Amino acid sequence: MFTSIQREVNQFINRGLDRTLRIAVTGLSQSGKTAFITSLINQLINIDNVTNGHLPLFEAARQQRIVGVKRIPQINLNIPRFDYEANLNSLMASPPQWPQSTRGVSETRLAVRYHNSGLFSHIKEKSTLYLDIFDYPGEWLLDLPLLNLNYQQWSLEQQNLRQGLRAELAQTWLEKTKKLDLTAMADEDILAQIAKDYTAYLQACKEQGLHFIQPGRFVLPAELEGAPVLQFFPLLHLAEKDWKKLKEEAKPNSYFAILNQRYDYYKNKVVKGFYENYFVHFDRQLILADCLTPINHSRQAFQDMQEGLQQLFKNFHYGKRRLINRLFYPRIDKLMFIATKADHITSDQIPNLVSLMRQLVQDGGRHVAFEGIETGFTAIAAIRATKQVLVEQEGKTFKALQGIRSKDKRQVTVYPGSVPSRLPSIDFWQQQKFDFDQFEPQPLESGEIIPHLRMDSVLQFLLGDKLA
Ligand SMILES: Nc1nc2c(ncn2[C@@H]2O[C@H](COP(=O)(O)OP(=O)(O)OP(=O)(O)O)[C@@H](O)[C@H]2O)c(=O)[nH]1
Ligand SMILES: [Mg+2]
Numbered sequence: 001m002f003t004s005i006q007r008e009v010n011q012f013i014n015r016g017l018d019r020t021l022r023i024a025v026t027g028l029s030q031s032g033k034t035a036f037i038t039s040l041i042n043q044l045i046n047i048d049n050v051t052n053g054h055l056p057l058f059e060a061a062r063q064q065r066i067v068g069v070k071r072i073p074q075i076n077l078n079i080p081r082f083d084y085e086a087n088l089n090s091l092m093a094s095p096p097q098w099p100q101s102t103r104g105v106s107e108t109r110l111a112v113r114y115h116n117s118g119l120f121s122h123i124k125e126k127s128t129l130y131l132d133i134f135d136y137p138g139e140w141l142l143d144l145p146l147l148n149l150n151y152q153q154w155s156l157e158q159q160n161l162r163q164g165l166r167a168e169l170a171q172t173w174l175e176k177t178k179k180l181d182l183t184a185m186a187d188e189d190i191l192a193q194i195a196k197d198y199t200a201y202l203q204a205c206k207e208q209g210l211h212f213i214q215p216g217r218f219v220l221p222a223e224l225e226g227a228p229v230l231q232f233f234p235l236l237h238l239a240e241k242d243w244k245k246l247k248e249e250a251k252p253n254s255y256f257a258i259l260n261q262r263y264d265y266y267k268n269k270v271v272k273g274f275y276e277n278y279f280v281h282f283d284r285q286l287i288l289a290d291c292l293t294p295i296n297h298s299r300q301a302f303q304d305m306q307e308g309l310q311q312l313f314k315n316f317h318y319g320k321r322r323l324i325n326r327l328f329y330p331r332i333d334k335l336m337f338i339a340t341k342a343d344h345i346t347s348d349q350i351p352n353l354v355s356l357m358r359q360l361v362q363d364g365g366r367h368v369a370f371e372g373i374e375t376g377f378t379a380i381a382a383i384r385a386t387k388q389v390l391v392e393q394e395g396k397t398f399k400a401l402q403g404i405r406s407k408d409k410r411q412v413t414v415y416p417g418s419v420p421s422r423l424p425s426i427d428f429w430q431q432q433k434f435d436f437d438q439f440e441p442q443p444l445e446s447g448e449i450i451p452h453l454r455m456d457s458v459l460q461f462l463l464g465d466k467l468a
Helices: 002-017 033-045 084-092 138-148 151-161 164-179 188-207 240-249 255-277 292-297 299-316 347-361 426-430 455-467
Strands: 020-027 066-072 106-115 126-137 284-289 334-339 374-379 387-393 396-405 410-414
Touching: 020 033, 020 138, 020 455, 033 066, 033 084, 033 106, 033 126, 033 284, 033 455, 106 455, 126 138, 126 455, 138 255, 138 299, 151 255, 164 188, 188 255, 284 299, 284 455, 292 299, 299 347, 334 347, 334 455, 347 374, 374 455
Parallel strands: 020 126, 020 284, 284 334, 334 374
Antiparallel strands: 066 106, 106 126, 387 396, 396 410
16 A cells, blocks of 8 residues: 555656656668657557547557647747658558658657646646657667777777678779879868768768678768768778878878868767767667568568667667777667567568567577666567458468558558568578568548557557556
């Protein structure tokens, strides 16, 4: 009895203080962040207690305790607004379009008005929970290791990455850096030109489906586009003795000195700045990953996504205290890993997708601790583009998907095959059976709720305790 009163009192106190949640949504490019936030807002603002039923796993909605959800002006006036209206208009266009790809960070604020439950309901009938939702590129988190590396160490790491496809793509800019006399007085235009080739190389890696790209801002510069801080590159052709010699001999205005300076500036201002201004202030973090596209693509694409995700997760490991300055540790209490675009697979494959996501995070079974953080895993479709149908063939019934295929805009019925529940082995790539098609969004009428899969599982994890 005492403990239950105690618990209610604690809840009471917590609620008095805890009226705002800062929720961050991230993931590598094209992982589905914009679609996810668009759908999340849409699901919430359409909670209507009469026809309620689109979010069965979200308890507060199911119990009809949500009075209403509204978009309200954000508090940070210097962060671009998340363009919900434009995204919704794209979906309502004829034919419907996917929301535009975004760059940089954006924010939106929601007010959730709800009926209290338990003891609190006798004191105060209704409360408001404010949600600040941030969308930021996961690529920015890939720069975390830079904080512990100097220019030489970073160059060395980049050298180790240069294999296979990357080596091929790197040729043009590498030739140019080799010809540069690093002790000569720096010419800004030449640096800008080589940096442009270097950026083109990173972009090409990205377009080829490689996700582990450093420095992250080079491919997603947002407001830094064209700034000298993004005009440096690693020096891959130097041996230890060359570095030593250059450090001793290169003058302050030489190419070598300027490159060092720019690297340090990038690290201290841009990378650190992101952690100080954003990252440490988040309360809850959702990490989105599209595991299906790389499975369909190639082994290298999959491994690269895995490497990218691992780098991204490092931001949340408590065990890596040495890597991340304690000051930058976010105060998050909940972290959810979300496999997106689950409407590309039949419902029987969803548990496999969740399991694969788990494996990716846990590095093939090695347990990764996100100490003190409640961690969840799920698979969703933010904007469901397909319908599941049953197909009969030779007396047997199969689950299949129906949708408008993007490449030829034709309505097709497909059986996508099975998703591996563990990290795929070499055999998997040799006898690849998974067949992934991109689909167009389904037509959406004005006022209609965006069709989704399991967005309510995310809402329950994210907000359930705050609305209890
Ligand atoms: N079928 C299906 N496709 C989706 C879904 N979500 C996203 N997509 C596809 O993935 C693409 C990228 O989704 P976005 O939401 O723009 O991803 P993002 O992470 O914001 O991408 P960037 O802004 O480019 O970093 C979309 O254009 C769709 O083609 C989904 O729920 N179902
Ligand atoms: Mg986006």
